[in-house]
Amino acid sequence: MKIHTTEMEWNQVPAIMPLLDSPWFMWVLLLVTLALFVFLAAQFWKLHSLPKKLAKERSQGRFVFWLCIFGLWFKPLWVLAALLMVVDWEALRAWFMGEKA
Missing domain, CATH: 1.20.5 (Single alpha-helices involved in coiled-coils or other helix-helix interfaces)
Incomplete structure (x- = not known):
């Protein structure tokens, strides 16, 4: 056809x-x-390497650096490093203690 x-x-x-x-x-x-x-x-x-660079400013550099490196093979570690980078530790501490900001 x-x-x-x-x-x-x-x-x-x-x-x-x-x-x-x-x-x-x-x-x-x-x-x-x-x-x-x-x-x-x-x-x-x-x-x-973005979390590592930003963590150096907050003096968490070495820990976040190794999380980033190990995150190349085990991705949740990189996500943990990114979360540690953006956490405002003072506000989190105040929230846990029940303080007003």
Whole structure:
């Protein structure tokens, strides 16, 4: 059953095929892909080390640093490091003691 007719023969190729078949285009495509992976890895590392940088300001640096490093293999530790970074310890202590802010 033929639904519609086509005039494209098997020996005809789309106009983009010579570009896709050229070696220099494949090298450009490879370099762009590698650059994208390097960029994404750098952004992931910046996000990963964010709790460590902010914890240094609050003198919790060493503990949060190791949580971040171990968080590369066990993700809940990285989440714990991020939570420790944003906690206002004075407000939390006041809340536990029942003090008014």
